[in-house]
Amino acid sequence: MASNIGRSSSNTNKGRIPWLKWWACIFFVYLYGPIAVLIAFSFNDNRIAQVWTEFSTKWYVKAFSNEAIQNAIINSLIVAAVATVCATLFATMAALILSKGMFKGQTLCLGIISLPLLVPEIATAVATLSFFAAINFPLGLTSIIVAHIVFCIPFAFMPIRARLAGMDETLQEAGRDLYANDIKVLWHIVLPQLKPGIFAGGILAFIISIDDFIISLMVAGAGATTLPLYIYGMIRLGVSPEINAVSTVLFLVSLTLVATYWFISKKNEGSNYVH
Amino acid sequence: MNKSIPAISVNSVVKHYASNPPIVALNNVTIEIQDNEFFTLLGPSGCGKTTLLRLIAGFEQPTEGAILLYGDHLEGLDPNDRPVNTVFQSYSLFPHMTIAENIGFGLKMKGQSSDQIALVVRDMLALVKMETFGNRMPNQLSGGQQQRIALVRALAPKPKVLLLDEPLSALDLKLRQAMRLELKRLQKETGITFVFVTHDQEEAMCMSDRVAVMSQGELQQLDSPQMIYERPRNRFVANFIGDVNLIDTKVSSENQNSYVCSHNNIEFSVNKTSQHQVGDQVTLAIRPEKFSLVSSAEGLLKGTVVDSTYMGTDTYLTVKIDDSTELEVRCQNIDLDQQLPTIGETVGLSVPNGAATLLED
Numbered sequence: 350m351a352s353n354i355g356r357s358s359s360n361t362n363k364g365r366i367p368w369l370k371w372w373a374c375i376f377f378v379y380l381y382g383p384i385a386v387l388i389a390f391s392f393n394d395n396r397i398a399q400v401w402t403e404f405s406t407k408w409y410v411k412a413f414s415n416e417a418i419q420n421a422i423i424n425s426l427i428v429a430a431v432a433t434v435c436a437t438l439f440a441t442m443a444a445l446i447l448s449k450g451m452f453k454g455q456t457l458c459l460g461i462i463s464l465p466l467l468v469p470e471i472a473t474a475v476a477t478l479s480f481f482a483a484i485n486f487p488l489g490l491t492s493i494i495v496a497h498i499v500f501c502i503p504f505a506f507m508p509i510r511a512r513l514a515g516m517d518e519t520l521q522e523a524g525r526d527l528y529a530n531d532i533k534v535l536w537h538i539v540l541p542q543l544k545p546g547i548f549a550g551g552i553l554a555f556i557i558s559i560d561d562f563i564i565s566l567m568v569a570g571a572g573a574t575t576l577p578l579y580i581y582g583m584i585r586l587g588v589s590p591e592i593n594a595v596s597t598v599l600f601l602v603s604l605t606l607v608a609t610y611w612f613i614s615k616k617n618e619g620s621n622y623v624h
Numbered sequence: 625m626n627k628s629i630p631a632i633s634v635n636s637v638v639k640h641y642a643s644n645p646p647i648v649a650l651n652n653v654t655i656e657i658q659d660n661e662f663f664t665l666l667g668p669s670g671c672g673k674t675t676l677l678r679l680i681a682g683f684e685q686p687t688e689g690a691i692l693l694y695g696d697h698l699e700g701l702d703p704n705d706r707p708v709n710t711v712f713q714s715y716s717l718f719p720h721m722t723i724a725e726n727i728g729f730g731l732k733m734k735g736q737s738s739d740q741i742a743l744v745v746r747d748m749l750a751l752v753k754m755e756t757f758g759n760r761m762p763n764q765l766s767g768g769q770q771q772r773i774a775l776v777r778a779l780a781p782k783p784k785v786l787l788l789d790e791p792l793s794a795l796d797l798k799l800r801q802a803m804r805l806e807l808k809r810l811q812k813e814t815g816i817t818f819v820f821v822t823h824d825q826e827e828a829m830c831m832s833d834r835v836a837v838m839s840q841g842e843l844q845q846l847d848s849p850q851m852i853y854e855r856p857r858n859r860f861v862a863n864f865i866g867d868v869n870l871i872d873t874k875v876s877s878e879n880q881n882s883y884v885c886s887h888n889n890i891e892f893s894v895n896k897t898s899q900h901q902v903g904d905q906v907t908l909a910i911r912p913e914k915f916s917l918v919s920s921a922e923g924l925l926k927g928t929v930v931d932s933t934y935m936g937t938d939t940y941l942t943v944k945i946d947d948s949t950e951l952e953v954r955c956q957n958i959d960l961d962q963q964l965p966t967i968g969e970t971v972g973l974s975v976p977n978g979a980a981t982l983l984e985d
Contacts, residue, residue: 522683523716525703527730528781537729541720 384600391593408594418595421579424490428565428575429558431494436501436558437509437551441543443502444509445535466503473500474567481568488570496568497558504557505550508614512546545613552610556603629695631785631817632657632680637689639675639841649675651841652689657785657819658834659694662811664820666828667838668864673821676838677787680819682706693784704733709778710787713794715770717762723749723773724758730781748776751810768799772806779814788820792827804831825865829853837861853911855897858984862909869951871908871980875900883982888946890925892975894982907983912940912954914979917965923972927951929965939964943971 394405412418443462447455465473477496486492520542524534540547562577569578576599583592632655639650650672657663665673678684680691682703691698698706709730717726727748728741736744749755752772762770771791778786788807792800808831811818822828828835829849837844837852837860845857856862859870873885873892885892885906892908900906920926927945934957941953941964953973955964965971 517714517716519712519714519716520718522703523710523712523718524729525683526681526708526710527777528704528733529729530702530704533733537733538718 387593388597388600391590391597393590393593396590408590409598412591412594415591417574418576418579418591421574421576424574425559425576427490428493428497429555432497432501432558433505433551433555435498436554437505437547439498440502440505440509440550440554441547443506444513445539447510448513462506463503465500470500470563474564477564478567488568488573490570490573492568492570493565493573493575496564497561500561500564501554501558505554508549508553509543509546512543512549516542549610549613552606552613556606556610560599560603629659630656630692631659631661631694632819633690633692633695634676634680635690635692637676637679637686637691639672639679639684640687648841650679650686653838653841653843655836655843655846657817660815660817662808662818662820662831662833664822664828664832664835665838666822666825666835666864667844668823670840671838672841673823673838674789675841677710677789677819677821680785681708681710681787707781707783708785708787709781709783710789711774711778711791713790715762715774715791715794717770717774717777719762721762722758723754723760723762723765726762726773727777727780729777734781744780748780751779751813752776752806767795768803771795771803775807775810779810779816783816785817785819788818790822791820792822793824800827807831829865837864839864855981856909856983857897859907859909862981862983867912867952867954869910869912870983871910871949871951873906873908875902875904875906878902885980885982887949890945892924892980893977894980895978897982898984900982907985908980909983910951910975910980912952913938913956915951915953915973915975917953917955918972918974920970920972923974925951925973925975927971927973929967929969929971932964932967941965941971943973945973 390399390401391408392404392406393401394407395402443458447459447462477499480486481488481492486495516539520538521534524538525531529537560577561575562581565575565578566581569575574582576595580592580595580599583589634653634655634657637650637653638648641647641649653672653676655676665676667673675684679686680693680698682698682701682705685699693706693708717723718729721729724742724745727745731741731744732738745758746755749758752775754769754772757765757769757773762773765773771794774791791807792803795803804827807818807820820828820831829852832849834846835849835852836846839860845852845861847855852861853865856865856868862868862870871887871892873887875883876886876891877884882893882895883900883906885894885908887908894908915925925943925945927943929941930944930950931940931942933940936957938954938956941955943951943953945951951973
């Protein structure tokens with residue numbers, strides 16, 4: 350009977366496929382089960398990671414007093430921060446130029462900027478390494494930063510371009526009409542309007558950079574260990590509860606950033622425009 | 625400013641858009657807009673009126689011809705270097721700025737001090753009676769309020785000419801009517817030349833000092849609203865503004881200032897508003913309210929009422945005067961006891977001298 354009501358009413362799908370919610374539950378367990386286990390065991394007192402004894406936060410204390418982990422975190426933050434700033438800057442400039450629609454080969458340019466999203470990461474990683482070797486670029490933190498800037502650009506580019514595409518063109522005309530030259534229009538009208546897009550692009554770039562593994566592994570020099578590389582190194586010596594703790598923190602940081610990104614995008618959808 | 629120099633001279637302006645096939649948006653348009661005038665560009669969509677406005681504002685460049693502002697060539701000047709401001713159809717208020725910042729934007733870009741800007745912003749808000757709105761954001765305002773702010777934002781830098789691109793089209797009817805009066809008042813108070821673009825003939829009629837009727841990239845007629853209505857130059861203008869009866873006639877004789885044109889032995893005397901030869905086929909335009917009903921024995925025209933529609937202020941009658949000609953006649957409903965002819969009745973119609981206009985085409 351409930352499904353009958355659902356069918357007759359055009360604006361609700363409730364109860365239409367009753368077993369769908371069970372599928373959804375299974376899907377969510379499949380998706381988040383491993384992470385839940387990871388988080389649970391990070392609070393496990395037992396030395397052997399897979400045997401539960403009692404609740405404790407000692408692995409967090411231990412992990413964050415470990416100097417190697419501290420260094421890895423600092424390295425990751427440096428790489429992500431620099432890569433985010435540079436990639437966002439480049440992405441903003443690219444989006445602005447492409448929005449003008451002034452030159453030939455624009456579609457091609459767009460394709461080239463977005464292509465790294467589709468190229469297998471291992472291919473990019475090998476290519477980057479060969480390139481660095483060919484030009485004798487020393488491997489270290491700098492090489493990681495350079496590589497990260499490159500693959501973060503398309504991620505930063507997408508939300509900025511979307512925001513720019515949704516922008517009312519006549520606002521720029523209004524600015525020019527009111528005695529603002531091109532630079533002033535960019536500064537007083539376009540960039541303030543673009544801010545949420547730039548911010549979202551930056552967050553995306555940061556997330557992508559901070560948990561990148563394959564490319565970092567290839568181009569990292571001695572002493573330039575980022576957090577994902579360090580975690581991988583530890584795991585080869587056996588799963589320690591410390592790894593659980595560090596991974597949980599990394600997960601929560603990513604989650605926070607993604608949530609922020611989501612809220613910004615959501616806010617962009619309407620409130621900033623005049624209707 | 626020298627009052628004898630036109631505010632804007634549009635000299636033989638041609639505008640092509642390179643597309644396939646190429647579009648001729650403006651074809652050799654010449655218009656002079658006088659100082660302190662409320663000037664309207666009127667025409668259906670695609671007639672080139674908005675293109676002309678954008679050429680004056682500087683958003684686009686003419687393919688040929690020149691535009692002068694108080695005698696100075698505008699060629700090569702960017703929009704930000706032209707002392708003209710635009711009120712956009714979609715208002716285009718800057719969503720990230722307060723109302724006060726929006727209004728002050730032009731002055732800020734011109735490098736005025738913040739004290740001066742604050743004074744002007746206060747005056748501008750007072751001009752549209754929105755003194756308390758300075759700190760609000762544009763999306764907190766209603767459509768009518770946004771419209772007013774868009775207007776004073778463009779007025780704040782004291783432009784030599786204000787361009788208005790269908791600014792009332794997004795408002796509902798009541799608000800639109802109120803804004804018409806407001807616009808006219810603002811024009812008189814500021815003494816700034818207004819160039820107003822619209823497709824709404826009523827708007828054009830009630831606000832303008834002069835109206836330029838445009839169609840297909842060409843100027844059709846430039847005159848006062850009264851002359852546009854009473855003496856349309858051609859079929860397009862006659863049909864576009866108000867309702868009209870078009871009567872096919874032949875020029876039967878010619879005097880010094882007038883022609884006699886006949887239609888089935890009915891003779892109309894019309895002013896020589898365009899040049900024709902005796903024997904030419906010409907079209908006369910007569911507005912429906914010009915006729916008066918008389919008994920069928922008198923009157924210039926005689927015909928049968930085939931339709932009658934009561935419209936409140938008027939009754940619209942359709943009178944068939946011969947097999948090929950039906951005339952629309954409008955009778956004002958002055959009192960309830962008025963005897964109006966019924967369908968099928970034969971009536972006479974009289975036409976006052978000068979009511980018929982000779983069209984060029």
